Amino acid sequence: MRARILLLIGLLSACSTSDKPDNLIPEDKMIRLLEEVHIAENQVNNLHLGSADSSLIVYKGLEKEIFKKYGVDTAIYRESFKYYVAQPEQFKTMYTKVVKDLEVQNERYLKKQRASKPDTTKKPI
Numbered sequence: 459m460r461a462r463i464l465l466l467i468g469l470l471s472a473c474s475t476s477d478k479p480d481n482l483i484p485e486d487k488m489i490r491l492l493e494e495v496h497i498a499e500n501q502v503n504n505l506h507l508g509s510a511d512s513s514l515i516v517y518k519g520l521e522k523e524i525f526k527k528y529g530v531d532t533a534i535y536r537e538s539f540k541y542y543v544a545q546p547e548q549f550k551t552m553y554t555k556v557v558k559d560l561e562v563q564n565e566r567y568l569k570k571q572r573a574s575k576p577d578t579t580k581k582p583i
Contacts, residue, residue, distance in 0.1 A: 483530060483538040485552060491535070492556045493563075494524045 483491065498520035507513045525531060530538075542549045 477541075479534075479537040479541055481534050481537070482541055483528075483534060485542075485548070487528060488538055488542065489552055489555050489559070491524065491528050491530070492552070493559055494527075495521065496556065496560060497563075498524060 498517060501520065502513050502517045505513070505516065507516065525535060542552060
């Protein structure tokens with residue numbers, strides 16, 4: 459995943475402008491949005507749909523709901539993403555936060571899963 463992100467950063471920074479868009483998504487909101495986008499990508503990957511087209515259709519539906527939740531559209535998201543990618547240090551800091559937040563969420567999920575499983579090591583009395 460990190461290699462894909464770095465490649466994307468490199469490609470977009472080569473063709474991006476550093477002009478701040480008028481409708482730039484604020485950094486904290488963009489971080490939360492990116493977290494949800496990555497969660498959606500993971501959910502689609504875990505469905506094992508077998509077809510890239512089917513996966514894309516499901517992902518686009520999830521993405522649409524995320525954008526609706528944050529009050530942005532695809533154009534605003536792309537412009538904001540391009541802007542942040544063109545600011546490599548800021549973008550690196552943002553993605554460090556995204557990764558950290560996703561790790562915390564994953565730990566919470568795993569802890570909850572472990573707590574909900576019955577202990578099979580105890581013998582009945």
